[in-house]
Amino acid sequence: xxxxxxxxxxxxxxxxxxxxxxxxxxxxxxxxxxxxxxxxxxxxxxxxxxxxxxxxxxxxxxxxxxxxxxxxxxxxxxxxxxxxxxxxxxxxxxxxxxxxxxxxxxxxxxxxxxxxxxxxxxxxxxxxxxxxxxxxxxxxxxxxxxxxxxxxxxxxxxxxxxxxxxxxxxxxxxxxxxxxxxxxxxxxxxxxxxxxxxxxxxxxxxxxxxxxxxxxxxxxxxxxxxxxxxxxxxxxxxxxxxxxxxxxxxxxxxxxxxxxxxxxxxxxxxxxxxxxxxxxxxxxxxxxxxxxxxxxxxxxxxxxxxxxxxxxxxxxxxxxxxxxxxxxxxxxxxxxxxxxxxxxxxxxxxxxxxxxxxxxxxxxxxxxxxxxxxxxxxxxxxxxxxxxxxxxxxxxxxxxxxxxxxxxxxxxxxxxxxxxxxxxxxxxxxxxxxxxxxxxxxxxxxxxxxxxxxxxxxxxxxxxxxxxxxxxxxxxxxxxxxxxxxxxxxxxxxxxxxxxxxxxxxxxxxxxxxxxxxxxxxxxxxxxxxxxxxxxxxxxxxxxxxxxxxxxxxx
Amino acid sequence: xxxxxxxxxxxxxxxxxxxxxxxxxxxxxxxxxxxxxxxxxxxxxxxxxxxxxxxxxxxxxxxxxxxxxxxxxxxxxxxxxxxxxxxxxxxxxxxxxxxxxxxxxxxxxxxxxxxxxxxxxxxxxxxxxxxxxxxxxxxxxxxxxxxxxxxxxxxxxxxxxxxxxxxxxxxxxxxxxxxxxxxxxxxxxxxxxxxxxxxxxxxxxxxxxxxxxxxxxxxxxxxxxxxxxxxxxxxxxxxxxxxxxxxxxxxxxxxxxxxxxxxxxxxxxxxxxxxxxxxxxxxxxxxxxxxxxxxxxxxxxxxxxxxxxxxxxxxxxxxxxxxxxxxxxxxxxxxxxxxxxxxxxxxxxxxxxxxxxxxxxxxxxxxxxxxx
Numbered sequence: 041x042x043x044x045x046x047x048x049x050x051x052x053x054x055x056x057x058x059x060x061x062x063x064x065x066x067x068x069x070x071x072x073x074x075x076x077x078x079x080x081x082x083x084x085x086x087x088x089x090x091x092x093x094x095x096x097x098x099x100x101x102x103x104x105x106x107x108x109x110x111x112x113x114x115x116x117x118x119x120x121x122x123x124x125x126x127x128x129x130x131x132x133x134x135x136x137x138x139x140x141x142x143x144x145x146x147x148x149x150x151x152x153x154x155x156x157x158x159x160x161x162x163x164x165x166x167x168x169x170x171x172x173x174x175x176x177x178x179x180x181x182x183x184x185x186x187x188x189x190x191x192x193x194x195x196x197x198x199x200x201x202x203x204x205x206x207x208x209x210x211x212x213x214x215x216x217x218x219x220x221x222x223x224x225x226x227x228x229x230x231x232x233x234x235x236x237x238x239x240x241x242x243x244x245x246x247x248x249x250x251x252x253x254x255x256x257x258x259x260x261x262x263x264x265x266x267x268x269x270x271x272x273x274x275x276x277x278x279x280x281x282x283x284x285x286x287x288x289x290x291x292x293x294x295x296x297x298x299x300x301x302x303x304x305x306x307x308x309x310x311x312x313x314x315x316x317x318x319x320x321x322x323x324x325x326x327x328x329x330x331x332x333x334x335x336x337x338x339x340x341x342x343x344x345x346x347x348x349x350x351x352x353x354x355x356x357x358x359x360x361x362x363x364x365x366x367x368x369x370x371x372x373x374x375x376x377x378x379x380x381x382x383x384x385x386x387x388x389x390x391x392x393x394x395x396x397x398x399x400x401x402x403x404x405x406x407x408x409x410x411x412x413x414x415x416x417x418x419x420x421x422x423x424x425x426x427x428x429x430x431x432x433x434x435x436x437x438x439x440x441x442x443x444x445x446x447x448x449x450x451x452x453x454x455x456x457x458x459x460x461x462x463x464x465x466x467x468x469x470x471x472x473x474x475x476x477x478x479x480x481x482x483x484x485x486x487x488x489x490x491x492x493x494x495x496x497x498x499x500x501x502x503x504x505x506x507x508x509x510x511x512x513x514x515x516x517x518x519x520x521x522x523x524x525x526x527x528x529x530x531x532x533x534x535x536x537x538x539x540x541x542x543x544x545x546x547x548x549x550x551x552x553x554x555x556x557x558x559x560x561x562x563x564x565x566x567x568x569x570x571x572x573x574x575x576x577x578x579x580x581x582x583x584x585x586x587x588x589x590x591x592x593x594x595x
Numbered sequence: 596x597x598x599x600x601x602x603x604x605x606x607x608x609x610x611x612x613x614x615x616x617x618x619x620x621x622x623x624x625x626x627x628x629x630x631x632x633x634x635x636x637x638x639x640x641x642x643x644x645x646x647x648x649x650x651x652x653x654x655x656x657x658x659x660x661x662x663x664x665x666x667x668x669x670x671x672x673x674x675x676x677x678x679x680x681x682x683x684x685x686x687x688x689x690x691x692x693x694x695x696x697x698x699x700x701x702x703x704x705x706x707x708x709x710x711x712x713x714x715x716x717x718x719x720x721x722x723x724x725x726x727x728x729x730x731x732x733x734x735x736x737x738x739x740x741x742x743x744x745x746x747x748x749x750x751x752x753x754x755x756x757x758x759x760x761x762x763x764x765x766x767x768x769x770x771x772x773x774x775x776x777x778x779x780x781x782x783x784x785x786x787x788x789x790x791x792x793x794x795x796x797x798x799x800x801x802x803x804x805x806x807x808x809x810x811x812x813x814x815x816x817x818x819x820x821x822x823x824x825x826x827x828x829x830x831x832x833x834x835x836x837x838x839x840x841x842x843x844x845x846x847x848x849x850x851x852x853x854x855x856x857x858x859x860x861x862x863x864x865x866x867x868x869x870x871x872x873x874x875x876x877x878x879x880x881x882x883x884x885x886x887x888x889x890x891x892x893x894x895x896x897x898x899x900x901x902x903x904x905x906x907x908x909x910x911x912x913x914x915x916x917x918x919x920x921x922x923x924x925x926x927x928x929x930x931x932x933x934x935x936x937x938x939x940x941x942x943x944x945x946x947x948x949x950x951x952x953x954x955x956x957x958x959x960x961x962x963x964x965x966x967x
Binding site for chain 1: 766785790954955956957962963965966967
């Protein structure tokens with residue numbers, strides 16, 4: 041823990057960590073200081089001047105260095121004659137911050153009035169309305185009306201940038217330079233930039249508009265106003281109609297925290313959720329559209345037995361029959377399933393005496409938030425005890441066993457076995473029960489295909505590359521006729537002699553697995569930013585991820 | 596007694612027979628200070644500058660010796676010296692004379708300072724509009740390099756330093772030191788936030804950097820030659836040295852006048868040296884130090900506290916020409932560009948003119964300046 045310093049904000053004493061700037065310190069003290077250009081994960085620009093506050097430090101006698109006291113014996117506070125930017129000022133012992141004086145109020149009103157001079161005031165047709173900082177601050181801190189009667193500066197509108205994925209509306213811009221700093225500091229190259237000077241100053245792109253970057257959409261989230269809007273989301277839904285669900289991106293083992301925006305069982309967009317230990321305030325562009333799986337044409341929507349659609353109850357009972365038909369059984373576990381389901385699968389595997397196979401899905405590690413392991417929960421397979429070694433990228437071992445006649449029944453989770461080394465003839469040698477979100481050749485060849493819910497349709501836990509246990513909530517309901525794998529797994533386990541409660545509650549499941557596995561916190565409580573679990577038991581395993589944001593930082 | 600000019604920086608300017616070539620400069624004792632300086636210990640030279648108490652001539656009036664002292668020498672990064680010749684404050688035209696008519700004085704100053712702070716590379720950032728000044732400087736540097744005053748092993752010593760002359764692109768903000776540094780590094784000339792971008796710690800290319808005005812650097816050889824103490828005795832001891840006042844506007848004899856700081860009042864400068872207002876007119880207002888300083892209204896009086904505790908009342912013409920006195924009157928010395936306006940000037944129009952300038956030159960970074 042860092043040292044604390046005692047400061048006073050609006051007359052309220054509080055202790056905050058040393059080294060914080062005044063904005064963050066005030067946030068801890070429950071005081072909001074409005075700001076545009078300041079962003080916790082970017083360098084301080086200090087240009088918007090909205091965060092001006094009055095700052096004073098304990099007065100000291102210049103000659104002797106002795107504290108100067110008020111007549112009543114209290115420490116005298118020497119306030120600076122001019123207001124200071126709170127984003128660029130670090131707290132110091134005894135500092136006094138005043139955010140509610142008439143001087144501060146006047147400064148805020150002035151800045152907001154200035155910002156609205158050349159602003160088109162087109163909130164009714166602006167996609168940002170409702171989550172726009174300029175709107176919010178003008179309402180809370182502005183003076184309510186403008187004195188400006190001259191003509192406004194016209195700037196370019198509806199300029200497609202980033203390969204058409206972002207719309208730039210320079211008139212709405214408050215020139216906070218967050219997008220410029222994001223591209224320079226996080227993407228690592230200059231994409232946005234200022235052109236012109238003075239009140240004609242505007243944001244623009246030249247040549248490289250960032251269309252090939254997998255992180256450019258973060259400038260949309262960073263934009264405090266409606267200058268940069270997401271082309272795919274524009275005019276689809278007003279933010280105040282949507283509900284925000286805390287999720288974790290299933291894209292890779294980075295475990296990026298996301299907000300999923302939902303209205304009436306439809307997901308409209310995914311934005312990053314700040315987690316200073318995992319993804320700061322960012323997410324990859326590719327992770328933003330993963331919700332498309334929910335309504336995708338590729339989705340397995342109906343249960344099938346021998347290729348014919350049927351009711352879930354019948355499919356389940358047929359699946360149990362298949363699994364019990366031969367003791368030479370194998371399961372193919374998936375690193376895309378949440379930890380709770382992996383534990384249930386592990387339980388099933390041990391009761392059925394099944395051999396466990398898994399597949400790794402590898403890609404290029406971009407050194408940031410898309411890691412080499414493209415599954416969200418590979419660590420979960422280890423923690424649940426399903427596997428002991430890092431799996432191969434295919435199922436060739438399983439194929440060999442099937443061909444030798446050692447495996448007669450396979451419970452395959454999510455993996456499309458036909459693209460991983462199994463051939464059509466193997467499905468005649470062994471009986472397959474496939475449980476998956478996507479339809480595939482495997483699903484069509486399997487004896488029984490069970491449609492299960494995607495990671496947006498159930499709550500769960502993922503363990504990311506840092507061995508950080510993170511939970512995600514259910515964003516939408518699964519389509520009719522699609523079941524949670526946990527419900528299916530309980531049926532299978534009970535069929536092999538156990539007596540678990542049907543349709544288990546997520547809390548009960550978590551409590552149960554935390555009792556089974558001592559390295560997990562009680563009830564799998566993860567708190568806000570997730571908890572790092574003890575990974576010493578897995579130290580010898582060679583994971584493919586390379587050094588990137590908050591990963592292997594201090595190792 | 597009418598006040599006298601005391602030409603120190605301007606000692607060669609407008610002198611009969613003087614030309615900007617190196618021959619002329621060397622013949623008159625030029626580069627002798629540099630020759631002797633490179634054999635003296637650096638700490639001693641820096642100490643002399645500190646002792647002289649000379650304040651930066653750029654406008655802010657920060658003591659030059661302190662600026663050098665703040666340099667981060669522990670980081671191991673190279674140190675850069677930048678000469679700020681982006682003289683873009685309206686009404687200011689003092690550095691221009693030195694660059695155009697006595698470039699070697701500046702080059703000697705730059706090299707002396709570069710040696711004293713152990714700079715790896717020196718830059719002269721010259722205003723884009725001074726295209727001839729740029730050519731003159733390039734030519735002068737080439738001349739000086741041929742004679743071993745610039746470049747490798749200066750004056751036969753172990754010390755080597757090049758001077759790079761960079762032209763601005765006509766932007767007021769490049770006169771601000773961090774803006775200048777951004778511009779010099781090839782970025783948009785946006786001033787940078789302090790902290791952390793104190794030039795002495797994180798300046799050009801994030802290395803420790805000293806940015807000094809042309810006139811400040813011209814003082815360096817004089818300090819080295821005469822000694823810091825001798826220089827500190829010139830003029831007002833609180834703000835030693837001379838100031839060159841570039842008087843423009845409605846006076847009989849506009850021009851540049853170098854006088855000891857505090858030795859004359861604003862009235863003496865305008866009446867005795869500049870010959871007073873044009874025939875049949877009277878003064879209305881004066882901007883003492885470049886257009887961003889506060890305008891003084893003719894006829895205004897200021898109550899100024901004296902060191903002994905008493906207060907004196909000054910009319911505008913009574914204000915002594917030095918930094919502290921002008922500060923006491925609410926204005927500042929700035930860049931030394933005196934703009935005089937007489938009774939024929941429409942003040943609203945004059946202000947609108949200045950406003951238009953600042954609106955046009957606003958870099959656009961901060962909201963109040965950009966939109967205001």
